[in-house]
Amino acid sequence: MPELPEVETVRRGLEPTIDHTIVGCDVRRRDVVRDRSTDTPNPRRGRLDPSALGIGQRIVAFERLGKQLAMIVRAQHGNEQVVVIQLGMSGQVALIDSARIPNAKHVHVVWTLDNGQRVCFRDARRFGGITLLASRESLRGFWASLGTDALGVTSRHLWSRLSGSTRSIKAALLDQGVLAGVGNIYADEALYRAGIDPRKACDALSRPQVTKLARSIREVLRNAVEARGSTLRDYRDASNKPGSAQLLHRVYNRAGQSCIQCGSTIEHTRIAQRATCWCPSCQS
């Protein structure tokens, strides 16, 4: 579900918890948590170290790279740990004021803070999950395979990562190793804005086209962050409010409708196993 704008909106919504201390953590589904903070041979099994989940530690920051969110916590003696949250298709992180958790179905992890607030991780499909890391340095390693954050992608970066590739530009934009944060919605929207056919091979793009595409990606994402993300069905921010970026969509989920710019019928196909929409006359 969530792409970069949705995750960034959630990240900002969690910032009020900074400087609060985690006093408890309820792991209701053990298998959504992977503990990579210790060297135990099979970290998926056995008891979780409570300190790895942040208990007794103070929240000091929320960081984001692409679609991934990381909560940094610090112990009194200064030692830091990292809780990485990946939302997958259906994940949500909600900041709840009361002890009673609304919509408790599929809530897998609940942190309780020193002011009584709860931070709930909910994920019906369980494509998302939580990974515990021992330090910010481990986080750098964990994120090493991701490309540059899509909000700041440059033409130079995109050009170097696309050159020589024969796959379609849409498939490349969905590859988090090329750039991190673009998913199915914003890939289609950025390609529309750049006037590029999503089926076009990367190595068939001109340098000016790549420059325009990099700018389109930044603009589409920036506008979507400003609109607090796209709510198609179940995306909600940390305060359980929907976003409005879906109102900006020009091609996504508009197959068969007419192009806003030229009136042509929006086409659709599947690229990289994902539904793909584009305007046959505005995009080539």
Added chain:
DNA sequence: CGACCCCTGCGC
């Protein structure tokens, strides 16, 4: 590279 799988819920 693409194909397939993971899982639940929803609209048709």
Added chain:
DNA sequence: GCGCAGGGGTCG
């Protein structure tokens, strides 16, 4: 019932 959904890991 079926097909599809905003993600991503692993396989050949």
